[in-house]
Amino acid sequence: MKKITEFTREELLELQEELEKQYEEFKAQGLKLDMSRGKPAASQLDLTNGLLTALDDYHTESGLDARNYGVLDGIPEAKKLFSDLLDIPVDKIIVGGSSSLNLMYDAMTRLMLFGTQGEKPWKDVKGIKWLCPSPGYDRHFAVTEDMGMELIPVPMTAEGPDMDVVEKLVAEDDTIKGIWCVPLHSNPLGACYSDETVDRLASMKTAAKDFRIFWDNAYGVHHIYEEVPLKDIFKAAAACGNEDRILYFFSTSKITFPGAGIAIMASSLSNIAEIKKHMTIQTIGHDKLNQLRHVKYFGNAENIRAHMRKLADALRPKFDMVLDTLDAELGETGLASWVTPKGGYFVALDTLPGCAKETVRLAKEAGVTMTGAGATWPYKKDPKDSNIRIAPTYPTIEELDKAIHLFCLCVKLAGVKKLIGES
Amino acid sequence: MKKITEFTREELLELQEELEKQYEEFKAQGLKLDMSRGKPAASQLDLTNGLLTALDDYHTESGLDARNYGVLDGIPEAKKLFSDLLDIPVDKIIVGGSSSLNLMYDAMTRLMLFGTQGEKPWKDVKGIKWLCPSPGYDRHFAVTEDMGMELIPVPMTAEGPDMDVVEKLVAEDDTIKGIWCVPLHSNPLGACYSDETVDRLASMKTAAKDFRIFWDNAYGVHHIYEEVPLKDIFKAAAACGNEDRILYFFSTSKITFPGAGIAIMASSLSNIAEIKKHMTIQTIGHDKLNQLRHVKYFGNAENIRAHMRKLADALRPKFDMVLDTLDAELGETGLASWVTPKGGYFVALDTLPGCAKETVRLAKEAGVTMTGAGATWPYKKDPKDSNIRIAPTYPTIEELDKAIHLFCLCVKLAGVKKLIGES
Structure with missing residues (x-):
């Protein structure tokens, strides 16, 4: 498959039109999802509700x-x-x-x-x-x-x-x-x-x-x-x-x-x-x-470790969902890169230089709040304007499914617009 | 009744001997009581145990x-x-x-x-x-x-x-x-x-x-x-x-x-x-x-106020005990002065100048820990060495009874020794 970064101007314009259409469809859904902070989901907190009466x-x-x-x-x-x-x-x-x-x-x-x-x-x-x-x-x-x-x-x-x-x-x-x-x-x-x-x-x-x-x-x-x-x-x-x-x-x-x-x-x-x-x-x-x-x-301490294994089981489907979608939607495009984490709370993605802010803006406009572009750098100034933090833990798996698909679309749309501007 | 501060040297020496004897009797009891900090007693904390399961x-x-x-x-x-x-x-x-x-x-x-x-x-x-x-x-x-x-x-x-x-x-x-x-x-x-x-x-x-x-x-x-x-x-x-x-x-x-x-x-x-x-x-x-x-x-808020009235009922006997004992033991002596508080956690007593440290030392030696003399002043330096903070809340009423009687004895003993030294 040809990378999007290798598309001709004509191909890019055609793709942009298609992406814009998909984007408008997302917008029409009136989403209101939050992937901005590393917050546990309620279902995750439920796992330690015993603490309330311990x-x-x-x-x-x-x-x-x-x-x-x-x-x-x-x-x-x-x-x-x-x-x-x-x-x-x-x-x-x-x-x-x-x-x-x-x-x-x-x-x-x-x-x-x-x-x-x-x-x-x-x-x-x-x-x-x-x-x-x-x-x-x-x-x-x-x-x-x-x-x-x-x-x-x-x-x-x-x-x-x-x-x-x-x-x-x-x-x-x-x-x-x-x-x-x-x-x-x-x-x-x-x-x-x-x-x-x-x-x-x-x-x-x-x-x-x-x-x-x-x-x-x-x-x-x-x-x-x-x-x-x-x-x-x-x-x-x-x-x-x-x-x-x-x-x-x-x-x-x-x-x-x-x-x-x-x-x-x-x-x-x-x-x-x-x-x-x-x-x-x-x-x-x-x-x-x-x-x-x-x-x-x-x-x-061993019981904490056992609890963390349960927590990992609860979180793994969310990380799978994010990583599989990134792979499927952006893997071959040349528009983004990321590292598969072994744990923690985040996936960090790099867009093409100069595309992070626009990606986050597009997602926000369609109802998905991401961590602000640049937030992962001192003074919130990402010199390449490319790093975006994805926090998959808080939304439900259904919400995450929608949010991450929209996000991938925004990465593509911002990337394609950037390439067109440079072509 | 003649104030102790107006005693002759002979009267003071005689009183000292008697006080020393009483002091040794206290010491023999092996007390271990703490009136040093403004800590609530366990019985007082029990009043809000409902909080644990609220x-x-x-x-x-x-x-x-x-x-x-x-x-x-x-x-x-x-x-x-x-x-x-x-x-x-x-x-x-x-x-x-x-x-x-x-x-x-x-x-x-x-x-x-x-x-x-x-x-x-x-x-x-x-x-x-x-x-x-x-x-x-x-x-x-x-x-x-x-x-x-x-x-x-x-x-x-x-x-x-x-x-x-x-x-x-x-x-x-x-x-x-x-x-x-x-x-x-x-x-x-x-x-x-x-x-x-x-x-x-x-x-x-x-x-x-x-x-x-x-x-x-x-x-x-x-x-x-x-x-x-x-x-x-x-x-x-x-x-x-x-x-x-x-x-x-x-x-x-x-x-x-x-x-x-x-x-x-x-x-x-x-x-x-x-x-x-x-x-x-x-x-x-x-x-x-x-x-x-x-x-x-x-x-x-009204329930907090109601709770504070219950708390006052629990604390009043302790303050009564302290204030009545101070009155009975030191009231006519001229060796100490204090103000009856309307609330709070403390009674502050002033000994004769130069007697606070010695009073607290004597009490400590007989098993009753008071707030350090001087602690109520910046740099722990009471210029007159006379102020002592009494914290009646933590001991039980039985402990307090012993502790405050010993304390009064120490105030007298330190005062009398001071007067003898000056006579």
Whole structure:
């Protein structure tokens, strides 16, 4: 089959007419579908409804009354649950409230206001920069933008950020203070960091002594097609004396309820001590009843893994639907490329350069909301205007069927119009 | 009866011997009691155990799935509940997580990092000072100390901070950026701000354009002996164009469960818009299921008030016990003074100057932990070493009986030793 990118002008014009007709038919359906955010579907949340009534007692294992004040960094059994799940020692773990984003934001404000390990507070350092592997997660980029840092995009590969680029940048510039990382099933690419990437991040020489890796393992147990292992970055960093470099984040937002889950952070003992010094001023403690609720519901880490397998079974048909449709509709066209993720929450698609915004606009106009084009890049500026994040989890399979077909049509229509304009 | 302060040296020595004997008898009992923190007793928490199972559905009134992501500033029915309870318009309210201290800390970090209403971020202002009406709440003082501000103690009266002092200070010095206020049943004095105090705080001229009142109405519905009205500071401030000056905080920590309650903040529409701009970067939203749980449990504001009357009934015997014992044991001695609170969580007692630390040390040695002497002052430095915070809520009435008798004995013993040393 001839690729659309190789069509003559006449063929393109003919195709455009046909696509426009199909597009008008879609529009006439009056769709109102949302593929914009990585939200679980209600049916997915139903799988953990037992959590709502899991709290049969309010005492912790040690007899502590979880209703009352106290326990800054989380009840021991909650720490143990996540320790077992993620293979991180309990004393390196802090259990927070319901939002890991909040833990990241607070970690960043502490670095700004107080600095870390005796280095200058970042508020007193001019022109701080932050590495943003792109495409990446818009809410990450927004945190560093809010702090007034300059965001430096770094190319992503299937194995993580391009480490040649990262190593060069951090070695030369001591105002580069850190990097965002989603090491497994990355948002939106679905990239999984290789052992080499983890090793290089852990061991690289950084001009800034207080360089920090924000290691957001948001999809650490969210395998859909394949259980991908992740090298232990704490061990890798400790081996080179860089353990303070790692701030690790995790949450149950996409395991239980996004609106009422449990978030954790983990770091070196020295960082944890430093963090608690300020955290004890910020709060008396996070919601211990919700921690206990999660502990009682799951019981142990293996039950979380078993639940994630059920969740994968629920999500796989949606990802199949998206990937099969992309293949069938766009596979041979030359108008788009994408990588099949092994897990996580997204499929990231690249249109022809200059076509992402128009694709998203067309979809929106026909009733399907996508994540805004450019959102996966710092300052929402995709230099090629080509990356679009597809979030298949929220719609029902019937809605998704319609939405992804319309989306493919919009990719084609935007691509064909672009080719005509250039021909 | 002759006051102990008027005793001769011989009388004092004789009394000391007798008190020492009583003290040794107490010590022999091997007590282990805690009157250090304002924690509710388990029996008090039992009054809202219905909250644990109040969640019979996870949909909000508008049909929103509270398990999922979304709703940055709280579900509408939670806003309405607190709006009705506190007489604050819903659109001036943000519902947060479980800790109002956390909301205050975050408000402070935003002022530090970003400033407010176009004024310079506080991180860029040298030598910021903060007014701390004293005795006051140690955790408040700690927040401003953590930010590196200089803490200025301001005398407290039964009607709030000494406004002559406050007005003079804030008019002259534009590096004084704010003041901590607990307007009802203040921690630890039990002071209730008069209408005049509220009016003067709302209308006073401040050299700093971005002067802020952190209005922590922690005990706003915690009346024990008398329902004390509080003048509406928003209305008072709005009348003089100073509404942006007020940051209002409240929580259910001492209404339902301190470890798993709901916190709110309220401010002018202009401040709320500014706060949300950063808050939307910090989190996707706080625990909506817990908001819904509280809404379903209470139903309406009047039911919260009814619950607070029950709570007052439960607390009154403890406060009676403390106040009656203080009266009986110390009333005629001249060794201590205190004010009878109308509500709240504390009784604040002043020993003879220079006797607070020794009193607390003696009590500790005999097995009763009090709040550290000095804790009610900035930097934990009580210039007179005389203020001690008594927290009667946590122990059972039997424990309290022992603890408060021992405490009175320690006040006497420390006082008598001091008088002997000076005689």
